[in-house]
Amino acid sequence: MRTTRQREAILRVVRSADSHPTADAVYDAVRKEIPGISLGTVYRNLKLLAEAGEVMAMENAGCSSRFDGCTEVHHHFRCEVCGRVFDVADMLGSDIDRVVEAQTGFEVRGHCLEFRGVCASCGEVSGRE
C-alpha cells in the first residue's frame, strides 16, 4: 500500500479522534487539511485501512438491517461466509451491564452481542479455509 498525503491524513484523523467518526466526519476533518480531497477517496481509504488492520471498522456487518421475531434477550452469530444470522442463547445476564456502569459511570440500559465466524454448513463445504 502506497503512502499518499490523503491516506496519511485519513489515518491520522481516525487515530487521533476521540470519538468514533463516521466516514463523513473523517471527510470533514481531513478537508481542513486537504480541502480538495473527495469523499470517494475517504471511503476507499477507510476500507483499505480497515482491511490492512490499521483502523477498525465498527461493523454494521456490511449489510442492511435485519429483524428478529424473538424479543427475548439473546445474541447472534453471523456467518462470515453466507451472511446468515443465528440465535445464540444468552449467557451473560445483566450483570455485565452493572460492571460497565461501575466502570464508566454511565447509565447502561442493555447490550447486544454478536459473534462472527463460520456456520456449520459453510464449514463443511469449504473445509479448509
Next chain:
Amino acid sequence: MRTTRQREAILRVVRSADSHPTADAVYDAVRKEIPGISLGTVYRNLKLLAEAGEVMAMENAGCSSRFDGCTEVHHHFRCEVCGRVFDVADMLGSDIDRVVEAQTGFEVRGHCLEFRGVCASCGEVSGRE
C-alpha cells in the same frame, strides 16, 4: 396501532422466520400473500412494530458505519441520546467464544459487544429520563 392485513402479514412473517430477514426479504415473503403490498409499507411497519416491541430490530444502530483508530480488542458504549460512541475495556476475553463454539458447533472467530444507555453528559442534562 390499527390492525391491517398488511401489518398482520408482516408480523407473521418476521415471527415465523427461521432466519433474521432483512426488510427486503420480508417484502418478498409478504408479497406471496399480498402481491400488491409496497416496500414502503413494509419499512413503515417494521419500524412501528419494532418501536412497539413486537419485533426486534438488529441494530445497525440507526446510523452509518463508524471507524475506530484503536485496533485492540475492546467494546463500545453508544449513548442513546447524543449518539456518541465510547470505548469500554474488554472484560470477557475469548473464553466466551469457546463457550459459543461448544454451544453451536460453529467456528467462532470473534465477537463484538455494544452497550447502550445514557452517557454522563446527557444524563446530567436530562436528569430524569
Next chain:
DNA sequence: TTAGGTGCAAAACCTTTGCCATCCC
C-alpha cells in the same frame, strides 16, 4: 366518520465504482 394506513413514486442517504489524470516508488 375519520384518524391512521396503504400504494406509489420521488427523494434522501450512504457507499461504491468507472474513468481519466496524477503521483509515488
Next chain:
DNA sequence: GGGATGGCAAAGGTTTTGCACCTAA
C-alpha cells in the same frame, strides 16, 4: 515508466417521505 491512487460524478442500494386514496374502528 507504470501501476497504484485521487478527483469527480454517476450509479447502486437501502430507507424515508409526501400525497392522494382507502379502510379499520
